[in-house]
Amino acid sequence: MSQKNANMYDVAKLAGVSHQTVSRVINGSASIKPETRDKVLAAIEELGYRPSMAARALATSKSRMLGVLVSDSAFFGPSSMTHAMEAEARAAGYFVVAVAVDAQDGAAVLDAIEHLKKLGVDGMIIIAPQESILETYRPVLLGMPLITIDATESTDASSVSIDNIAGARLAVAHLAELGHTKIAHVSGPNTWYEAKARARGYELELSSRGLQRLPILEGDWSARSGFEAGLKLIADYPEVTAVFAANDQTALGLLTAFAQNGIDVPAQVSIVGFDNQDETEFYNPALTTVAQDFAGLGKHAMKLLLDAVSGTSLATHEDVVPKLVVRASTASPNK
Amino acid sequence: MSQKNANMYDVAKLAGVSHQTVSRVINGSASIKPETRDKVLAAIEELGYRPSMAARALATSKSRMLGVLVSDSAFFGPSSMTHAMEAEARAAGYFVVAVAVDAQDGAAVLDAIEHLKKLGVDGMIIIAPQESILETYRPVLLGMPLITIDATESTDASSVSIDNIAGARLAVAHLAELGHTKIAHVSGPNTWYEAKARARGYELELSSRGLQRLPILEGDWSARSGFEAGLKLIADYPEVTAVFAANDQTALGLLTAFAQNGIDVPAQVSIVGFDNQDETEFYNPALTTVAQDFAGLGKHAMKLLLDAVSGTSLATHEDVVPKLVVRASTASPNK
DNA sequence: GCCTCCAATGTTAGCGATAACATTTTGACT
DNA sequence: AGTCAAAATGTTATCGCTAACATTGGAGGC
Numbered sequence: 001m002s003q004k005n006a007n008m009y010d011v012a013k014l015a016g017v018s019h020q021t022v023s024r025v026i027n028g029s030a031s032i033k034p035e036t037r038d039k040v041l042a043a044i045e046e047l048g049y050r051p052s053m054a055a056r057a058l059a060t061s062k063s064r065m066l067g068v069l070v071s072d073s074a075f076f077g078p079s080s081m082t083h084a085m086e087a088e089a090r091a092a093g094y095f096v097v098a099v100a101v102d103a104q105d106g107a108a109v110l111d112a113i114e115h116l117k118k119l120g121v122d123g124m125i126i127i128a129p130q131e132s133i134l135e136t137y138r139p140v141l142l143g144m145p146l147i148t149i150d151a152t153e154s155t156d157a158s159s160v161s162i163d164n165i166a167g168a169r170l171a172v173a174h175l176a177e178l179g180h181t182k183i184a185h186v187s188g189p190n191t192w193y194e195a196k197a198r199a200r201g202y203e204l205e206l207s208s209r210g211l212q213r214l215p216i217l218e219g220d221w222s223a224r225s226g227f228e229a230g231l232k233l234i235a236d237y238p239e240v241t242a243v244f245a246a247n248d249q250t251a252l253g254l255l256t257a258f259a260q261n262g263i264d265v266p267a268q269v270s271i272v273g274f275d276n277q278d279e280t281e282f283y284n285p286a287l288t289t290v291a292q293d294f295a296g297l298g299k300h301a302m303k304l305l306l307d308a309v310s311g312t313s314l315a316t317h318e319d320v321v322p323k324l325v326v327r328a329s330t331a332s333p334n335k
Numbered sequence: 336m337s338q339k340n341a342n343m344y345d346v347a348k349l350a351g352v353s354h355q356t357v358s359r360v361i362n363g364s365a366s367i368k369p370e371t372r373d374k375v376l377a378a379i380e381e382l383g384y385r386p387s388m389a390a391r392a393l394a395t396s397k398s399r400m401l402g403v404l405v406s407d408s409a410f411f412g413p414s415s416m417t418h419a420m421e422a423e424a425r426a427a428g429y430f431v432v433a434v435a436v437d438a439q440d441g442a443a444v445l446d447a448i449e450h451l452k453k454l455g456v457d458g459m460i461i462i463a464p465q466e467s468i469l470e471t472y473r474p475v476l477l478g479m480p481l482i483t484i485d486a487t488e489s490t491d492a493s494s495v496s497i498d499n500i501a502g503a504r505l506a507v508a509h510l511a512e513l514g515h516t517k518i519a520h521v522s523g524p525n526t527w528y529e530a531k532a533r534a535r536g537y538e539l540e541l542s543s544r545g546l547q548r549l550p551i552l553e554g555d556w557s558a559r560s561g562f563e564a565g566l567k568l569i570a571d572y573p574e575v576t577a578v579f580a581a582n583d584q585t586a587l588g589l590l591t592a593f594a595q596n597g598i599d600v601p602a603q604v605s606i607v608g609f610d611n612q613d614e615t616e617f618y619n620p621a622l623t624t625v626a627q628d629f630a631g632l633g634k635h636a637m638k639l640l641l642d643a644v645s646g647t648s649l650a651t652h653e654d655v656v657p658k659l660v661v662r663a664s665t666a667s668p669n670k
Numbered sequence: 671g672c673c674t675c676c677a678a679t680g681t682t683a684g685c686g687a688t689a690a691c692a693t694t695t696t697g698a699c700t
Numbered sequence: 701a702g703t704c705a706a707a708a709t710g711t712t713a714t715c716g717c718t719a720a721c722a723t724t725g726g727a728g729g730c
Contacts, residue, residue: 007716018680023718031677053455054392055716058685063389065432072418079414083407083435090447095432095454097400099425100418112425119430120388223617249614256617279584282558282591284619342686353710358688366707390686393715 006047015043026051057120065095066305067116067124069109072100078127081149081298085125088302094309097121103130104191113140123309125149125301129192145308147301151193158308160301160318164194167290167322168201171244171272174288174324176209178332180242180270184214186229186254188221188246195221198246198274214240219250226253234261241269241333248273248280251287255329259284266331276325285328292322341382350378361386392455400430401640402451402459404444407435413462416484419633420460427641432456438465439526448475458644460484460636464527480643482636486528493643495636495653499529502625502657503536506579506607509623509659511544513667515577515605519549521564521589523556523581530556533581533609549575554585561588569596576604576668583608583615586622590664594619601666611660620663627657 012019017036024032025040043049057063066089070078086096097119101108116124123145126137148159175183185202188195199216206213217232219225226245230253233240245251251273258265265271265285273280276291297320347354352371359367360375378384392398401424405413421431434450436443451459458480461472483494510518520537523530534551541548552567554560561580565588568575580586586608593600600606600620608615611626632655 009716019716020681020718021679024679027718031679033678036678050453052393052716053453054389054396054398055685056718057389058387058393058687059716059718061389061685072422086433086435087407090434090450095450097430097432098421100421115425115430118385118388223614227617252614253617256619259619279558279587279614282562282588284591284594344686354686355688355711356709359709362688366709368708371708387686390715391688393717394686394688396715 006049007052008049010047011040011043011049014047015039063120063122064093065097065119065121066302066309067119067121068096068098069112069116069124069126070098070100071103071127071129078294080294081127081301084295084298085302088299089306092306094122094306103128106136109137110140113137117144123147123305125305129194145305147305147308149297149301151197158304160297160304161320162194162292162297163319163321164197165201165204166319167274167292168198168244169205170322170324171274171290172202172205173209174326175242175244175270175272175330176205176211178242178270178330180333181211182214182237182240183211183242183244184217184233184237184240185244186217186219186226186233186246186250188219188250190218195246202244219246219253221247221249223249223253223256226250227257228253230254230257231261234258234263242271242330243269244272244274246274248275248277248287248289251280251289251329252283255283255285255287266329267334270330270333272330281327283329288327288330289325290322291325293320296320341384342387343384345382346375346378346384349382350374398455398457399428400432400454400456401637401644402454402456403431403433404447404451404459404461405433405435406438406462406464413629415629416462416633416636419630420637423634423637424641429457429641429644438463441471444472445475448472452479458482458640460640464529480640482640482643484632484636486532493639495632495639496655497529497627497632498654498656499532500536500539501654502609502627503533503579504540505657505659506609506625507537507540508544509661510577510579510605510607510665511540511546513577513605513665515668516546517549517572517575518546518577518579519552519568519572519575520579521552521554521561521581521585523554523585525553530581537579554581554588556582556584558584558588558591561585562592563588565589565592566596569593569598577606577665578604579607579609581609583610583612583622583624586615586624586664587618590618590620590622601664602669605665605668607665616662618664623662623665624660625657626660628655631655 008019008022012022017040021036022040025037068082068085070082082098089096097116099112099115101112103109124141125147128148128150146158150159150161151164152161172183183206185199187199190196203213214237217229219229226249233243243254245254251271254271255265258269263269273287273289276289280287280289300318343354343357347357352375356371357375360372403417403420405417417433424431432451432454434447436447438444459476460482462484481493485494485496486499487496507518518541520534522534525531538548549572552564554564561584568578578589580589586606589606590600593604598604608622608624611624615622615624635653
């Protein structure tokens, strides 16, 4: 038994045609007689032939590989997003190489991009949660199809974003409509686009309603930072009756801080999160939050990249609009 | 300006040497005069030359790409695990292509494996949480370096596992030592190795202590299933004073079910989770749970694969031992 | 029946690296 | 200085595919 994998010539010989004909069959060329195609297909089957990606890549200078650069801070969104991207790419016969790095670490990001270029990816998606990444490294990526997922307000055809401002406004509007007037915000780190956009949405909605803006407490997306912000709120801002947290984990920390201090949510304080992670429904109380369609976003971004790579540029900018999920952590304030 | 990327011959010409010498410099061959090396390196730098992975793969029949097959049920562990793997592989100059599929769907798994073989990966890691994957598809993978991450009791050199049985026993022992005698278990789906191993550990620890074994409630890892199990426990097993949940999310559901029914945790019922996700510290009350080192596991698995692929087989089976993190959700029962 | 044209297939030449072998330096030792 | 092995470098073939051009064989027009 020959261990060596069959190549195109082996298939050609068995099928009694030239290797080029085999190539044509594989690539679905138009002018192939059905019976020839069948012979070739049978030979392929018999030999268990699998085309060599390496040889194809060498001949076409297209690797059919796509790079995805993710921030490694293991948050909820990116993981479902990358899975969706991978599925989409795979369905189109592409391969995804995802690289996770700390977006804060410029050298690491550069290194990761270099790594992907070394591989010879045909295009890239960069999930750019922080300002640092985008502008600095764009030059390095010149000439390469690139889609970014960010929270900027750009309407670039090569970017996809969730409208964080709209999402934040949704959350704050909900609180305002319940009758809250002292609404605080615990933000994410303000080096992050998303954190800034949500904070911006918070401010915009407040001012459009003529409500007083309270100091924004800066967190770091973690439950711990939410917890600490909660303690500070209790100590320094007793007038606050509602808090908009930049993400669900922060909201969880807040929930715990209030619970431990005997403050009832939502009777005394209302809390809204952001992301709608699976578990939030079972927080105590169930969390009112802003739902993001991460998977949909990832899928859309990958479609754009696939378009760009294959030349059929249907690329359009799409703002994914988040929506509010009202649960038990919000109520009208006790006057 | 020439758009075309420089190749090895361009570098050779600029450096005034043969292309083979360039190849030697790149691959760190021993017999190269330092000054020649410097000339070549300078030329590489000047041209911004990057070796073509495709050409190299074709010539060596090694792609330097590794496949990782993950279950797409987006749980906590796999994501930190794959990140750790990717980092480890990248440091060794390898590329990781991760494919996420529903492990339950046999056709999808086969398809994913086929996808990776098509790419020509040099080896694979399969995170095999369910029985279905492993035995069925091993034949398809013959001859390919393969590391599995599972929860079996095998001590195969090509597998890595977290000792779920030991972890479960830790949790149950903790409860028993607090004085609990009626300890219930809410398991994961019993098609999963991990779920079965944890249930097994639960049973083993109980019987080694001569404690009564209660019916195991089967959940599906979700907070919802934990919640529902909690309601059933309250209705049907009022004698239960402690619950060991198969994972943290299930524990969260339990926490909520008890809270909503006015049952105090830990005063009336103690709860232990499994995984030690970041947020568990801020559950209300803070969750006692079994910590798993997912990142360490992923890193170790990748090291094994790298060894296997590069021939330097130092491969050893390693059982990663989880450890208990005691927090506020467990206490001695009120007699 | 001959020519044209097009569909179907074949032939040859790279893509950019490494492998294997050939050749030229170099330097140590007589 | 002359010899010879070892070190350094060069040459040629090859990996498995696609691109580009070349060839063949009928179907249809006149």
